[in-house]
Amino acid sequence: MAAYLSMGEAHRRITDYLARFSDAVASQDVASLKPLLSLSSASPSLVSLADALNLLQDSNRLIKQSDRYSQFAEILAPLFRCLQNYRLHNLVDAYPAYEKAANAFIQEFRNWDSAWALEALYVIAYEIRVLAERADRELSANGKMPEKLKAAGSFLMKVFGVLAGKGPKRVGALYVTCQLFKVYFKLGTVHLCRSVIRSIETARIFDFEEFPQRDKVTYMYYTGRLEVYNENFTAADQKLSYALAHCNPHSEANIRMILKYLIPVKLSIGILPKDWLLERYNLVEYSNIVQALKRGDLRLLRSALEEHEDRFLRSGVYLVLEKLELQVYQRLLKKIYIIQKQKEPTKAHQMKLEVIIKALKWLEIDMDLDEVECIVAILIHKNLMKGYFAHKSKVVVLSKQDPFPKLTGKPVNA
Amino acid sequence: MERRQNHHQQPQNPRRNPSSSSSSSQSSNHRSRYRPPNRAGGDARPHSREDPYLDSGDAAAGGRPRSLARPMRAHASEAAAGSSIGVRERQEQHRRDQDREDDRDCRELASVVGTCPHMCPVGEMAQRERLRNLAVFERLHGNPAKTSPELAVKKFCRTISTRDVQLSDIRPFSVLGSTLDYLMSLMNSTPEPFETVHDFIFDRTRSIRQDLSMQNIVDKRVIHMYEKMVNFHVTSHHKLRLRSSGPDSFNISSLHHLNMEQLAKVLTSLYNLYDLNRDHSSTHKNEPEYRSLYVLLCLNSESLPEGERLSLWFRRVPTPVIKSKEMSFARRILRYFRTGNYSRFFSTIAAEASYLQYCALEPYIDKVRALAVLCINNGGYKLHPYPIAHLSNLLMMEESEVESFCNACGLETSLDEQGNKVLPTKQPAFEHPKAGYGKYGFSGLENICRGREAEENV
Numbered sequence: 001m002a003a004y005l006s007m008g009e010a011h012r013r014i015t016d017y018l019a020r021f022s023d024a025v026a027s028q029d030v031a032s033l034k035p036l037l038s039l040s041s042a043s044p045s046l047v048s049l050a051d052a053l054n055l056l057q058d059s060n061r062l063i064k065q066s067d068r069y070s071q072f073a074e075i076l077a078p079l080f081r082c083l084q085n086y087r088l089h090n091l092v093d094a095y096p097a098y099e100k101a102a103n104a105f106i107q108e109f110r111n112w113d114s115a116w117a118l119e120a121l122y123v124i125a126y127e128i129r130v131l132a133e134r135a136d137r138e139l140s141a142n143g144k145m146p147e148k149l150k151a152a153g154s155f156l157m158k159v160f161g162v163l164a165g166k167g168p169k170r171v172g173a174l175y176v177t178c179q180l181f182k183v184y185f186k187l188g189t190v191h192l193c194r195s196v197i198r199s200i201e202t203a204r205i206f207d208f209e210e211f212p213q214r215d216k217v218t219y220m221y222y223t224g225r226l227e228v229y230n231e232n233f234t235a236a237d238q239k240l241s242y243a244l245a246h247c248n249p250h251s252e253a254n255i256r257m258i259l260k261y262l263i264p265v266k267l268s269i270g271i272l273p274k275d276w277l278l279e280r281y282n283l284v285e286y287s288n289i290v291q292a293l294k295r296g297d298l299r300l301l302r303s304a305l306e307e308h309e310d311r312f313l314r315s316g317v318y319l320v321l322e323k324l325e326l327q328v329y330q331r332l333l334k335k336i337y338i339i340q341k342q343k344e345p346t347k348a349h350q351m352k353l354e355v356i357i358k359a360l361k362w363l364e365i366d367m368d369l370d371e372v373e374c375i376v377a378i379l380i381h382k383n384l385m386k387g388y389f390a391h392k393s394k395v396v397v398l399s400k401q402d403p404f405p406k407l408t409g410k411p412v413n414a
Numbered sequence: 415m416e417r418r419q420n421h422h423q424q425p426q427n428p429r430r431n432p433s434s435s436s437s438s439s440q441s442s443n444h445r446s447r448y449r450p451p452n453r454a455g456g457d458a459r460p461h462s463r464e465d466p467y468l469d470s471g472d473a474a475a476g477g478r479p480r481s482l483a484r485p486m487r488a489h490a491s492e493a494a495a496g497s498s499i500g501v502r503e504r505q506e507q508h509r510r511d512q513d514r515e516d517d518r519d520c521r522e523l524a525s526v527v528g529t530c531p532h533m534c535p536v537g538e539m540a541q542r543e544r545l546r547n548l549a550v551f552e553r554l555h556g557n558p559a560k561t562s563p564e565l566a567v568k569k570f571c572r573t574i575s576t577r578d579v580q581l582s583d584i585r586p587f588s589v590l591g592s593t594l595d596y597l598m599s600l601m602n603s604t605p606e607p608f609e610t611v612h613d614f615i616f617d618r619t620r621s622i623r624q625d626l627s628m629q630n631i632v633d634k635r636v637i638h639m640y641e642k643m644v645n646f647h648v649t650s651h652h653k654l655r656l657r658s659s660g661p662d663s664f665n666i667s668s669l670h671h672l673n674m675e676q677l678a679k680v681l682t683s684l685y686n687l688y689d690l691n692r693d694h695s696s697t698h699k700n701e702p703e704y705r706s707l708y709v710l711l712c713l714n715s716e717s718l719p720e721g722e723r724l725s726l727w728f729r730r731v732p733t734p735v736i737k738s739k740e741m742s743f744a745r746r747i748l749r750y751f752r753t754g755n756y757s758r759f760f761s762t763i764a765a766e767a768s769y770l771q772y773c774a775l776e777p778y779i780d781k782v783r784a785l786a787v788l789c790i791n792n793g794g795y796k797l798h799p800y801p802i803a804h805l806s807n808l809l810m811m812e813e814s815e816v817e818s819f820c821n822a823c824g825l826e827t828s829l830d831e832q833g834n835k836v837l838p839t840k841q842p843a844f845e846h847p848k849a850g851y852g853k854y855g856f857s858g859l860e861n862i863c864r865g866r867e868a869e870e871n872v
Binding site: 190228229309313314315317318319320323325326371374376380381387388 | 748
């Protein structure tokens with residue numbers, strides 16, 4: 001608290017920070033530089049620095065007192081303002097100040113030949129996003145239009161541009177890309193990911209293999225999720241599986257996040273996870289859905305979707321899971337077929353629509369003849385069933401050979 | 415026809431200081447970006463598109479969200495000693511000034527309040543009279559060089575430099591409200607062809623949004639205005655479609671496309687307004703219906719190219735809206751569309767759709783009909799031709815239209831032994847009907863319209 005802080009002590013703290021900053025830059029010591037920029041860490045030293053700044057109110061004078069510090073005035077002055085605002089819980093003003101400091105930092109960064117400060121840049125990219133998120137929360141809470149995160153996105157784009165060149169700094173581009181993904185996902189402006197993805201994947205200066213493993217996993221996770229939203233299941237499978245395979249095996253939380261999206265993808269291409277996997281990673285919301293697919297139990301699918309509706313909607317997999325309905329129908333009809341085959345093998349390939357209606361009634365689902373015929377027609381159209389339906393006799397005639405083709409890792413035909 | 419906005423226009427914001435160091439402007443990004451040498455295959459730096467946080471009609475004055483004017487902050491008096499208060503105040507004021515400077519690129523001028531008392535500023539009226547640039551609705555007794563305050567409506571102007579704009583050119587909220595009502599009244603009351611009416615209202619409502627945006631009016635009052643504008647665009651969506659065959663069809667189909675674009679923007683702004691003005695996590699009266707429209711417009715996820723995928727869009731819909739009757743309808747329609755359940759698709763629309771909802775999903779109706787005909791043709795038993803009468807009930811079409819539709823799909827119909835019309839199955843020549851092939855009705859439409867009239871009379 002300011003009341004217990006003397007002016008002299010405030011002075012000392014500020015000068016101390018200035019010294020550490022300029023020393024870190026002079027000796028290219030990124031490990032010492034990082035914590036000086038890491039606002040959200042709320043480290044005791046930054047907190048006490050902020051108190052000092054709020055007491056002194058005239059830190060500019062201290063910055064200007066020596067060339068050692070004043071050369072970084074463009075970075076330090078706004079950074080101090082940011083700290084002051086942050087300490088006073090004024091995120092809405094803290095963010096633009098940090099952005100200004102960050103902007104000045106990247107101007108310096110551009111001039112440094114080697115990539116020594118890359119990790120400090122990562123800290124800045126992270127802080128920009130996190131500060132902007134909090135500022136927007138504050139704005140919304142006060143009935144104002146949230147706009148800082150959008151600004152953060154623009155800023156990060158700029159940082160990306162700085163890193164997107166030949167030279168050692170380019171390996172940082174993927175980290176910034178991932179921060180951008182997080183921003184766009186949060187804002188819902190996911191279409192903006194497209195152009196930065198194109199840059200990473202097509203520009204010749206980038207070699208995907210050169211990027212740090214951790215960033216590659218994050219990148220594949222997000223691009224995999226995009227493929228899920230776009231319902232490109234083959235691509236989604238590829239990317240999410242890559243992320244899973246290269247993810248740190250001890251990082252259970254990350255594995256869970258990847259599986260959360262990979263499982264609906266696998267289900268859509270006909271691959272069911274084992275129960276132990278769902279339990280191991282606490283993804284039991286999918287258990288009933290898997291059951292429903294195994295049993296052809298449409299009622300179970302619908303109730304599972306309803307039970308976890310909110311969760312599935314929020315993660316964005318609801319629509320994917322809903323579409324599994326067709327595979328459940330397929331399974332149900334296959335079961336009827338198997339039963340008929342046991343009773344009367346020669347007549348098994350003919351299925352009366354009435355029988356299907358009855359089976360659905362047992363599952364407490366009401367369907368009229370028209371709808372059953374419609375479902376049958378659709379299953380045939382999508383190659384989930386082979387055969388034809390006879391409208392007048394209200395019968396489905398199944399092909400004698402493989403009437404219920406398996407999906408074998410390919411999604412259901414559009 | 416007036417000049418249309420380029421599909422990929424970057425937002426312009428001349429108010430911004432071009433030397434600003436902030437990155438929050440997308441256009442200034444271009445100027446201050448570092449350009450590394452040896453770029454392969456074009457720019458590796460992405461171009462951000464305009465984000466319709468608050469639709470301002472895409473004018474230079476907007477395309478970006480603006481914060482409301484910042485409230486004055488109370489002085490923080492920390493020092494106990496009185497003698498240092500003056501210095502401290504000055505220092506804090508300095509810091510606040512710096513904060514404002516920091517924020518200057520995220521912030522526009524403080525809210526302005528327009529003073530133009532008419533639907534059109536006097537200056538513009540005089541100028542357009544001189545230039546004979548008056549729309550047919552603005553002409554006094556048909557005179558192309560004369561208008562009046564009761565007829566002239568301010569045009570949308572893309573290249574407004576907000577630095578130069580006069581308060582007397584901006585219409586205050588009350589004038590905007592009555593302007594909008596006047597425009598809406600034109601929808602059904604003029605003998606002009608619909609495209610002309612649409613064009614006029616399209617442009618003039620865009621100008622209304624521009625004025626709203628410049629005055630930063632984002633509170634509850636505006637919600638109803640945006641809802642009316644959505645009504646206009648959705649109804650146009652339907653009416654333009656009806657007119658998109660014949661000699662004018664190319665023109666009209668581009669009108670249709672632009673209308674869809676604008677509709678998406680207005681809807682997004684409306685949703686932002688709902689979010690911004692929400693109290694106690696309840697919903698606004700019409701919010702469920704207006705939210706449901708987005709789902710119905712996007713049944714096929716490619717239809718709004720910049721539109722958010724529905725999976726992502728649903729994430730941010732408040733739970734009371736998700737559980738509403740209107741949204742439940744839209745989600746079921748979505749499910750039937752995606753799984754191909756044509757049977758329920760049509761019966762549900764007939765039973766539950768409101769007029770606006772019907773208009774929004776109308777373009778998909780024929781697509782699903784085509785799917786149904788395709789499935790029946792491919793999967794139906796050759797010796798059991800499908801009765802047209804049955805198809806007519808299934809697809810909610812008159813029998814004569816069913817026949818013509820089948821023909822448009824490249825299929826022939828015939829008669830069975832009893833003289834009933836049938837569709838023989840397993841015909842090899844199915845093709846999807848070409849766009850603009852013809853307009854088919856919907857058997858339940860009169861009921862839907864009757865429901866709408868009842869709503870409007872309330």
